[in-house]
Amino acid sequence: MADLHHQIESQPVIVVLVPLPLHSHLNQALQLATLIAAYKIPVHYATSATHCRQAKLRFNGQKSSDISNIIHFQELPDPISSYPENNLHPSLNASLELRHPMTALLQKLSSLSKRVVVINDSNMAYVVQDIPSISNVESYSFTCISAFSLLCILSQGILTTEETRFRKIVGGIEKIPQMTQTVTPEILNFLAVQSPYVDLKHGDIINTCRTLESSYLDLLKDENRDKKPQWALPLHTLHYRVDGVDKSRDKCLVWLDKQPPKSVLFVSFGSSTSMVEKQVKELAVGLRGSKQRFLWVLQDAERADGLSKAWKSGLPDGFEESVKGIGMVTRDWAPQVEILGHGSVGAFMSHCGWNSCMESLSMGVPIVAWPMHSEQPYNALLVTEMLKAGVAVKECDGDLVGSDLIKEAIEEIMVSDEGVIKRERAEEIGLSLRKAVEEGGVTRLEVDSFVKHITR
Numbered sequence: 001m002a003d004l005h006h007q008i009e010s011q012p013v014i015v016v017l018v019p020l021p022l023h024s025h026l027n028q029a030l031q032l033a034t035l036i037a038a039y040k041i042p043v044h045y046a047t048s049a050t051h052c053r054q055a056k057l058r059f060n061g062q063k064s065s066d067i068s069n070i071i072h073f074q075e076l077p078d079p080i081s082s083y084p085e086n087n088l089h090p091s092l093n094a095s096l097e098l099r100h101p102m103t104a105l106l107q108k109l110s111s112l113s114k115r116v117v118v119i120n121d122s123n124m125a126y127v128v129q130d131i132p133s134i135s136n137v138e139s140y141s142f143t144c145i146s147a148f149s150l151l152c153i154l155s156q157g158i159l160t161t162e163e164t165r166f167r168k169i170v171g172g173i174e175k176i177p178q179m180t181q182t183v184t185p186e187i188l189n190f191l192a193v194q195s196p197y198v199d200l201k202h203g204d205i206i207n208t209c210r211t212l213e214s215s216y217l218d219l220l221k222d223e224n225r226d227k228k229p230q231w232a233l234p235l236h237t238l239h240y241r242v243d244g245v246d247k248s249r250d251k252c253l254v255w256l257d258k259q260p261p262k263s264v265l266f267v268s269f270g271s272s273t274s275m276v277e278k279q280v281k282e283l284a285v286g287l288r289g290s291k292q293r294f295l296w297v298l299q300d301a302e303r304a305d306g307l308s309k310a311w312k313s314g315l316p317d318g319f320e321e322s323v324k325g326i327g328m329v330t331r332d333w334a335p336q337v338e339i340l341g342h343g344s345v346g347a348f349m350s351h352c353g354w355n356s357c358m359e360s361l362s363m364g365v366p367i368v369a370w371p372m373h374s375e376q377p378y379n380a381l382l383v384t385e386m387l388k389a390g391v392a393v394k395e396c397d398g399d400l401v402g403s404d405l406i407k408e409a410i411e412e413i414m415v416s417d418e419g420v421i422k423r424e425r426a427e428e429i430g431l432s433l434r435k436a437v438e439e440g441g442v443t444r445l446e447v448d449s450f451v452k453h454i455t456r
Contacts, residue, residue, distance in 0.1 A: 011041070012115065013041060013114065013115045013116075013117060014041070014109060014113045014117070015033075015036050015041055015043045015116075015117045015454070016118045017043065017045045017046065018102065018128055019047055019055070020092075020121040020123045020124055020144075021047055021050075021051040021092075022092075023054065023058060024270070024355050026047070026054060027055065028142075028235055029045070029055075029119075029121060029142065030045060030056075030067070030071070031235040032142065032205070032235055034071065035235065036451065037071060039451045042072065043070075043071050043072065044073075044074050045071050045072070045073050046074040046076060047074075048076050048078045048098065049076065049078050050078050052073045056073070076101040076102065092186075095127065096127065096193065098127045099127045099128075102130075106118065106134055106137055107134060110137050113136070115137075115138070116134075116136060116137040117138060117140065118137060118138070118139040119139070119140045119141075119142050120139055120142065120201075121142055121144065122142060122143045122194070122198065123190070123191070123194055125195075125197035126194050128200075131200060139200060140203045141198065141203075142206075143204065143205065143207065145207070145354045145375045145378075146354050146357070146375075146379055147206055147213040147232070148379075148382040149354070149378035150206070150216075151216055151220060152176055153375065153378070176381075177378070177381075182371075182373050182375075183374055199226070201228065204228065204229070204230045205231050205233055206230065206231070207234060207235055208232050208358070209234040209432075209436050209442075209443055210436070210442050210446065211432045211433065211436050211442055212432070213382075229453065231449065232443070232446055233443065234436070250335050251330070252328070252330055252335070252339055253335065253339065253342060256339065256342045256345065260293075262343070262346035262423070263346055264292075265287075265290075265345075265347050265349060265368070265410060265413075265414060266294070266295050266340065266345050266347070266348045267294055267296040268297040268334065268336060268349075268350065268356075269351040270350070279400055280298070280314030281316055282400065282402055283403070283406055284314075284315050285316065286404070286406025286407040287323070287406070288322060288327070289404075289407040290406075290411055290414070291326070292411070293326045294323075294326070294327045295327075295328050295334075296328070297331075297336075298314075298315075298330070298331055299331060315329070336356070336359060337359050340359050340363040340365050341363045346365070346414060347367070347413045347414060347423070348360045348366070349370060349393070349410070350367050350370065351371060351372045352379040353379070357382075361383075361387075361389060362433045364428075365426055366389050366390050366391075366419075366423050366426035367380075367383050367384075368390060368391055368410065368413050369384050369390050369391065370392075370393040380392060387429065388421075388422060389422055391413050
């Protein structure tokens with residue numbers, strides 16, 4: 001405690017990041033933490049001991065030996081109910097037990113600084129509900145999904161009972177998927193627990209770029225009756241640079257070095273998605289039938305401790321031998337951002353998690369959209385219908401997708417005239433996203449605005 005006091009006692013403002021304990025959310029929160037720390041503001045990253053370790057281990061997809069020199073990790077006690085290996089619902093419910101340890105931490109930190117700024121994942125509103133009782137602590141909600149997806153969800157009354165205020169987004173858009181069809185009742189219950197506390201925030205941070213979603217951000221702001229401030233911070237484009245990557249360190253990048261420009265379809269479905277073996281086989285047959293080069297990361301979903309297991313079966317007999325020379329299958333972790341930034345990658349088959357969408361679009365890579373659950377169908381709709389930077393494999397309906405449909409989607413994006421247009425559109429978007437983070441760009445100005453606000 002004495003060391004902590006010495007480190008921050010002269011600081012008028014300290015920041016505390018409170019992430020949702022799921023890998024993609026942990027990573028986004030840690031990226032935001034390092035971004036703010038670059039302004040010489042003390043930043044604390046507060047979550048359970050298990051997830052502090054996971055966040056450090058997987059930061060930006062690789063081990064980071066010096067992250068603890070930049071960020072103060074506050075390891076809260078692991079919940080009594082623990083984090084099971086392969087069950088999301090108990091993991092989310094266990095996170096609710098962090099409320100009282102979090103409040104105790106914030107009370108302690110509040111005595112050491114003029115102002116404590118809490119940035120909590122929007123799905124951790126319950127955990128930080130006691131903030132109004134601490135006079136010099138203020139909170140900002142951090143949304144890890146797209147503005148478009150958030151509007152789609154709000155229009156259904158999932159996060160608020162005043163859904164009619166957000167109906168504008170659905171006008172003229174057909175087939176807005178219902179959250180009741182894309183998430184389990186247990187997750188809906190978890191969101192309902194957060195609902196009474198979502199308006200305690202002092203403002204909103206959304207992981208997106210104003211040049212990409214300006215109209216949707218404006219809609220959110222217009223419908224904000226309390227006129228709380230809003231900032232759009234696309235974290236992946238703010239942090240990542242292709243230049244300087246040591247491409248010799250990963251076998252996937254070495255393999256890509258040998259492929260023609262824009263010729264490879266990258267296939268990966270994130271850390272929270274598993275396919276049944278029949279679907280794995282259909283995907284394999286579709287890939288082979290398309291006769292396009294591909295790099296396929298084939299892994300099962302992550303456990304709650306941040307580890308994932310490779311698929312050991314599901315591929316047709318002799319598949320890897322039959323595609324030798326044009327296709328590569330890896331069962332290991334792969335550096336997704338570096339892969340998407342490689343010149344040989346022409347498209348990305350993705351589950352459309354928002355992290356993956358932003359990484360792909362920022363690199364100018366179009367998306368073959370295959371949403372699985374949660375807000376992914378809305379992201380897929382944004383990419384394919386609104387931005388015109390991808391093609392859809394299927395709707396999020398849980399049905400088995402045949403190899404013919406998969407083959408058609410791959411051929412459409414990789415070799416058709418329409419695919420050329422979508423690939424050009426993705427490149428335009430990538431250029432605009434990269435310009436936004438340059439000195440004087442709209443995103444850089446937005447970061448400066450937020451820092452100026454919290455250090456006022």
